Amino acid sequence: MPAQPFAAIFDEYGAGHLTLVLRTITESSGNERALKAPIIWAVSDLIAAQPAWAELGLRWIEAFDEVDLLGLMRQVQPNRQAVQLRAAICTLLFERLSVALGWPGLGIRAGSREGGLAA
Secondary structure (H helix, E strand, O other): OOOOOHHHHHHHHHHHHHHHHHHHHHOOOOOOOOOOHHHHHHHHHHHHHHHHHOOOOOHHHHHHHHOOHHHHHHHHHHHHHOOOOHHHHHHHHHHHHHHHHHHOOOOOOOOOOOOOOOO
């Protein structure tokens, strides 16, 4: 993989952010090989947009255990003429993680994956 995404993310957000992006991908079950530029960018974008989720530590990583990142990339590739892979993957990640972590602005769930959104 070219170093460009790594360097650009490092330059924009710093070492801690880049480390979290890489740990999120490589430490979540089944995603160890998902170090593809659109996925790296999508995870970085989601962390930047939803920092409260990323601050959940292990819950953040565990939420990714339920997501097949390479599968998401395959799912959005046929629509890449309409939307960049990075944005499409990030949107699908937001949709899936909001179920596990709670809808931003409405509170983060205390740990349960069941029930409605926290108020």
